[in-house]
Amino acid sequence: GVLIPLGELGARVDELPKDRKIWVICAAGARSLKAANALVGAGFDAVSVAGGTNLWVEQGRPFDSGE
Numbered sequence: 001g002v003l004i005p006l007g008e009l010g011a012r013v014d015e016l017p018k019d020r021k022i023w024v025i026c027a028a029g030a031r032s033l034k035a036a037n038a039l040v041g042a043g044f045d046a047v048s049v050a051g052g053t054n055l056w057v058e059q060g061r062p063f064d065s066g067e
Contacts, residue, residue, distance in 0.1 A: 018043065021047065025056075029051055
């Protein structure tokens with residue numbers, strides 16, 4: 001995966017593939033929804049993961065904290 005903070009998205013959009021769906025995630029879902037909408041506007045197939053990583057962890061799904 002590619003980690004791009006929302007504030008860097010415009011400058012780094014060329015790092016993303018245009019030939020596959022892009023799943024965008026943040027902690028709660030608000031920033032990822034903004035990013036996904038911007039990507040769709042730029043011609044990408046992008047979706048925001050509802051509930052973000054907080055809900056993912058609450059549901060007991062596997063994750064790597066990066067620590």
